[in-house]
Amino acid sequence: MAAPLTPTSVSCPAKVFVAGGYLVLDRAYTALVFGLDARIHTVVEPIQTRAGVTISEITVKSPQFQEAIWEYGYRLQGENAGISVTQLSVGHEQSISQTRNPFIETALIYSLTYISTLLPNERIASSSIRILADQAYYSNPGTRKSPNSRFLDFNVSLKDAHKTGLGSSAALVTSFTAAVLGFYLPRQKWDGATDEGKRVLHNLAQVSHSHAQGKVGSGFDIACAIYGSCLYRRFSPSLLSALPAPGTQGFAIKLKDLVEGDAWDTEIQKAAIKMPRGLRLVMCDVDCGSETPGMVKKVLKWREDNKQVVDGIWDALQKGNEALSGELTRLANADENASDEHGDGYDALSKTIESNRSLIRQMSTASQVPIEPPQQTKLLDYCSKLEGVIGGVVPGAGGYDAIVLFVEDKEDVISKLKESLASYKPDDEQNGMKIGKVGVIGVREEMEGVRSEDLRFYQEWATKS
Ligand SMILES: Nc1ncnc2c1ncn2[C@@H]1O[C@H](COP(=O)(O)OP(=O)(O)O)[C@@H](O)[C@H]1O
Numbered sequence: 074m075a076a077p078l079t080p081t082s083v084s085c086p087a088k089v090f091v092a093g094g095y096l097v098l099d100r101a102y103t104a105l106v107f108g109l110d111a112r113i114h115t116v117v118e119p120i121q122t123r124a125g126v127t128i129s130e131i132t133v134k135s136p137q138f139q140e141a142i143w144e145y146g147y148r149l150q151g152e153n154a155g156i157s158v159t160q161l162s163v164g165h166e167q168s169i170s171q172t173r174n175p176f177i178e179t180a181l182i183y184s185l186t187y188i189s190t191l192l193p194n195e196r197i198a199s200s201s202i203r204i205l206a207d208q209a210y211y212s213n214p215g216t217r218k219s220p221n222s223r224f225l226d227f228n229v230s231l232k233d234a235h236k237t238g239l240g241s242s243a244a245l246v247t248s249f250t251a252a253v254l255g256f257y258l259p260r261q262k263w264d265g266a267t268d269e270g271k272r273v274l275h276n277l278a279q280v281s282h283s284h285a286q287g288k289v290g291s292g293f294d295i296a297c298a299i300y301g302s303c304l305y306r307r308f309s310p311s312l313l314s315a316l317p318a319p320g321t322q323g324f325a326i327k328l329k330d331l332v333e334g335d336a337w338d339t340e341i342q343k344a345a346i347k348m349p350r351g352l353r354l355v356m357c358d359v360d361c362g363s364e365t366p367g368m369v370k371k372v373l374k375w376r377e378d379n380k381q382v383v384d385g386i387w388d389a390l391q392k393g394n395e396a397l398s399g400e401l402t403r404l405a406n407a408d409e410n411a412s413d414e415h416g417d418g419y420d421a422l423s424k425t426i427e428s429n430r431s432l433i434r435q436m437s438t439a440s441q442v443p444i445e446p447p448q449q450t451k452l453l454d455y456c457s458k459l460e461g462v463i464g465g466v467v468p469g470a471g472g473y474d475a476i477v478l479f480v481e482d483k484e485d486v487i488s489k490l491k492e493s494l495a496s497y498k499p500d501d502e503q504n505g506m507k508i509g510k511v512g513v514i515g516v517r518e519e520m521e522g523v524r525s526e527d528l529r530f531y532q533e534w535a536t537k538s
């Protein structure tokens with residue numbers, strides 16, 4: 074007889090991709106990714122069913138948003154095809170979503186299927202799942218239920234929420250997968266606190282996120298959701314191509330083999346990423362926007378057509394990115410060995426950032442993809458001259474989304490930075506784009522990845538549908 078299921082909650086951090094954008098799509102290069110102290114939590118709880126009634130239903134709610142309830146029926150299929158999931162759209166409640174949430178649906182299919190391979194003779198019980206996200210993922214103001222509320226009511230539907238680009242889908246899929254595995258599986262079958270548990274979680278979340286996303290990303294965001302700040306080398310994309318589609322013959326067994334197997338060549342180096350004690354990251358949201366997949370396509374095409382030139386720039390940039398993580402680690406280690414102030418000790422860091430930016434601009438100009446477009450150059454140059462700002466870059470794919478700055482971790486430096494940004498005047502429109510208000514997002518770097526959470530956090534959100 075299986076042990077009774079107990080409520081389980083897991084959270085994962087947001088990400089900022091500081092160096093190695095585009096390069097990381099190729100295993101020859103690495104990415105420097107920082108986790109941020111904004112998290113997405115997933116809570117899984119048993120639901121009471123009346124004696125004798127056996128239903129197979131999982132309800133997923135994202136109660137901070139309107140119309141964000143998804144109800145799923147599920148069943149085990151023959152021929153090792155795994156668990157099939159059907160969205161139930163009974164519509165008896167106004168808040169039931171009429172739209173699909175591909176990230177939730179896919180994470181459910183993949184995690185239940187994996188669970189079914191480990192518990193072949195057990196019925197998977199119904200459950201209720203809640204998702205709660207920290208404010209920083211969205212720029213909608215939101216309202217508090219009480220003065221100390223951690224999770225705000227955003228008062229909009231997910232489709233109308235304005236994302237700040239911190240990797241909501243990766244933190245969602247990873248915390249969701251971890252919470253579902255932790256809820257249904259006994260510790261001896263899967264333990265998220267162990268290295269092996271994390272490795273399986275990483276592989277499973279990569280496969281499911283990649284499926285939901287259309288297999289375009291390098292997977293850096295999932296790695297960060299699990300391991301926190303790290304140096305990341307991606308897995309070979311061919312690993313995923315042999316997996317049959319969900320619901321087809323052999324899917325379950327092949328999924329189990331894939332996620333538990335040792336063919337994964339992902340490399341995660343936690344020790345290669347550190348933040349010196351006197352510094353912190355500041356993320357600024359630029360009120361504009363860019364489409365990552367379109368930019369990726371164009372950059373890859375440019376690389377294909379100009380292999381030699383591009384390899385030259387990318388090899389130099391890889392060296393520069395290694396110099397950046399090397400300098401951060403050197404400064405952080407120096408902090409551990411002495412308690413002195415750095416004085417002008419950030420000069421080398423500042424120069425490395427500058428020279429990496431110049432290579433990124435070369436890439437922008439040659440590919441004609443606005444990775445660091447002139448509007449962002451002007452903003453970064455402006456910020457880099459402010460007191461206590463060491464330098465900054467356009468994170469990830471770049472474009473008009475955001476900038477990230479290395480800043481001295483002092484209150485007066487941050488408040489002056491905020492003042493200066495409030496009065497910042499961007500140039501008029503260039504190439505059809507004009508950046509708007511620049512705001513500081515309330516986050517900073519965090520080293521820790523996935524973690525179990527205390528259920529008390531969610532009391533306020535216990536009953537709201
Ligand atoms: N709080 C949430 N609850 C439910 N689904 C969410 C939530 N936040 C994000 N998502 C899902 O993730 C999608 C956004 O993912 P994506 O476009 O990849 O943005 P990001 O760059 O933040 O990862 C949303 O359309 C939705 O499906």
Ligand SMILES: C[C@@](O)(CCOP(=O)(O)OP(=O)(O)O)CC(=O)O
Pocket residue numbers: 089090093094095096097098238239240289290291292293365369468469470471
């Ligand atoms: C281009 C990339 O290498 C980096 C993109 O980083 P972003 O942080 O810009 O990503 P999104 O939040 O998904 O838009 C693509 C990748 O590695 O997947």
